[in-house]
Amino acid sequence: MNATRKEDAVRQALRVYFIMGSSNVPAGIPPELILAEAIRGGATLFQYREKGTGGLRGKARTELAWKLRLLCRERGIPFIVNDDVDLALELDADGVHVGQEDEAASAVRTRIGSKLLGVSAYHEAEAEAAIRAGADYLGVGPIFATRTKEDAKSASGVQAIRRMRELGIRLPIVGIGGITAENAAGVVRAGADGVSVISAISSAEYPREAARRLATAVESALANR
Template sequence: MNQEKLRTALKVYFIMGSPNCLISPEDVLKEAIAGGITLFQFREKGEGALEGTEKYLLAKKLQQICRKHDIPFIINDDIELAILLNADGVHIGQEDEPIEKVREKIGKKILGVSVHTPDEAEAAIQGGADYFGIGPVFTTKTKKDARATQGTTLIEALRGKGFKIPIVGIGGISVENASTVFRSGADGVAVITAITHAASPLEAVRTLRNI
């Protein structure tokens, strides 16, 4: 996927796994797609997260829903599962496998990397990252080991330094604060609970798209 297509795909970036959902993950994803998400990341982490065969089967179901609606399907961290399912890409953090090794394993698939400093950003580009995930922008409860909230400072700093790579902001983003993330220079917003815990995931996504 070229950079311009990727920028468009990152606009309303939905991240979810079964621990985040109040109703079935399949129903949440279908509603979110109907509302207009542009990319989906399967992130099966947290209390009660599925493992092994159960995780694989859920991932496969969600991938089939995405494929039916032409939504890119990315897997968080689990490179082996991504390869097994022939997912569209993976997203990794700084504590995961080295970026170069992941790039080697997945070939030309989409590679997203979480970055927290300009040095990490430079290293991620050298390693073959296609886009950055930057955050937590705002306070988040989804990730127990989340770093300190940094607002949009790093996004603005990287754009100021001339980084052209697609960027998605993540962490505590809601319909109330999403516009500030876009104004800072991000191409998209990555959201979990703003969609999964909404009374209507479909309406929540529509509102984000309008922003």
């Protein structure tokens, strides 16, 4: 796949970017059930993020990863692993996402070859460094306040995305942090190609409907941008 086609495919995949680990789902509900419903509702990419208090370890973590990986393959959406390059390679995941405190993006790019590489960026300097390291997309945020990530920084607002675009950063961007169906359109209008959510889908009473509402908001904003 040439660079232009890959970038176009990444932009499409970022539209409704769902992140989840075992600790993000209501007690007694299998994570794979929530993922299946999210995909039916319109989720376009999934990131397996098994971190934080109560997260799975060892064999249980890997077994869940395989279940979710196979589900994504069956449904035809990319499967990304958060931070853990070894696990991503074991699963033949479609890519890896790293934050600023994780393994250096340049080292991850060397290890994963042409697989997708996403990098979290809080401001333009981090975004530019990620681009130099070979990132395929940027996860910008937190846009709004969030309690889902224990180590989240203060909210930057949509202006963080807008400023990156004004400075000429053209790499695909997904907004993250406190995003809901109600505020997703503003994130896209600011220049994002999509929105990334955890609890907006994983904690919803009806995950399929939650994903559908997010997809509708994103598609509408893109069409009118």
